[in-house]
């Protein structure tokens with residue numbers, strides 16, 4: 001049993017002052033493996049004060065020094081890769097391909113940000129005005145559990161690049177990963193107060209940080225409901241806010257797509273991170289003429305996504321993060337059946353032969369109407385909806401008929417047609433025919449999937465203010 005009591009404030013590991021704790025579990029065994037002490041508002045105040053104290057000197061740090069810090073942060077992550085992966089496997093339970101990708105990606109965001117700083121237009125003239133991009137003050141980050149290390153590192157990278165000290169409140173469900181990460185990042189030797197990490201829950205520590213008068217900017221990743229609360233809390237002091245929220249991505253399979261090639265990719269997009277991904281493509285839109293054929297190919301491709309614990313090297317889909325999330329996913333499976341959708345594969349309960357662990361049977365619903373709640377609400381588990389359409393126009397209309405707009409997908413045999421369809425989709429990103437992630441491109445959502453963008457120059461700009469001097 002691991003007992004996590006420390007926050008990381010002003011360059012030191014310090015016990016949280018509250019005695020409230022939350023349990024930590026291994027989701028593959030349901031065993032309790034630790035506890036985390038939940039900070040109170042005094043701890044949040046201490047972290048913000050440490051950040052505020054270093055703010056004037058950090059804001060004046062030359063660009064080369066900030067680039068060097070970003071490089072040291074990346075090396076620190078690389079040096080702790082085995083420990084980070086082990087923590088993620090024990091506490092989150094994700095399959096090995098995801099944990100390895102996730103930790104390496106977290107290290108690479110610092111290097112991407114270092115490149116961004118080097119190429120960024122920090123100063124420009126507009127007529128007689130000199131415009132200079134300035135850091136905007138103490139930043140705060142509030143992050144979720146589904147890729148905790150990656151989200152923390154992305155937000156820290158942008159803050160260091162900008163010259164803003166940051167206070168981070170990670171998810172209380174990821175405290176073991178947070179502790180191992182904090183120990184790794186400490187070795188990068190940032191000036192004291194530039195990075196502060198406070199363990200705690202949303203209702204106390206998160207809310208205090210989101211409303212803190214000395215915080216100038218909040219970068220949040222999490223649910224749309226919490227995003228609304230953070231926006232409201234920030235309004236009092238006009239905080240700059242970046243919100244990366246939920247999604248209900250569509251995968252449009254055009255009728256000229258190579259179904260054999262596409263089926264596996266479509267499942268991979270739907271089941272990514274065991275279905276606990278904001279960018280998952282959870283609505284599969286297929287031409288009615290090819291529906292039956294495609295359904296058979298999807299069912300056949302399911303064999304490539306075995307469910308299992310992180311200790312199983314062949315596992316493609318891991319457990320849900322906790323009991324609550326498992327119950328939530330199960331309730332949506334029951335709801336889909338009650339709404340009249342047909343279970344093509346999977347269904348309620350654990351996969352056959354599994355007695356313990358918060359594992360879900362990868363579930364495909366078909367004959368789904370886009371008005372059903374399973375097609376409109378974010379389930380956040382390996383549960384996908386197949387929706388038939390008549391023509392491209394209807395596919396586009398269904399894809400856009402959602403309050404979300406984070407990431408959509410298009411598969412088809414004709415490049416011009418694929419692009420025409422992509423250009424009509426209302427989302428921050430559209431991936432065509434399995435195109436790879438571009439780390440320097442802006443990431444974020446249209447509509448209720450968020451406000452603002454992360455990564456690359458757009459992500460850096462979100463941590464800056466333009467100051468104009470007229471002379």
Ligand code: NAD
Nearest residue numbers: 143144145170171201202206207222223226244245246278
């Ligand atoms: P959540 O909103 O419940 O929690 C996220 C974080 O906010 C946690 O650290 C939590 O403690 C904190 N929090 C909760 N209430 C708060 C409050 N009132 N004030 C301040 N902080 C508060 O989300 P979750 O369940 O941890 O994560 C899953 C959600 O995150 C899903 O909806 C998913 O789509 C979304 N997500 C979005 C992205 C993206 O980039 N768009 C990426 C991953 C996850």
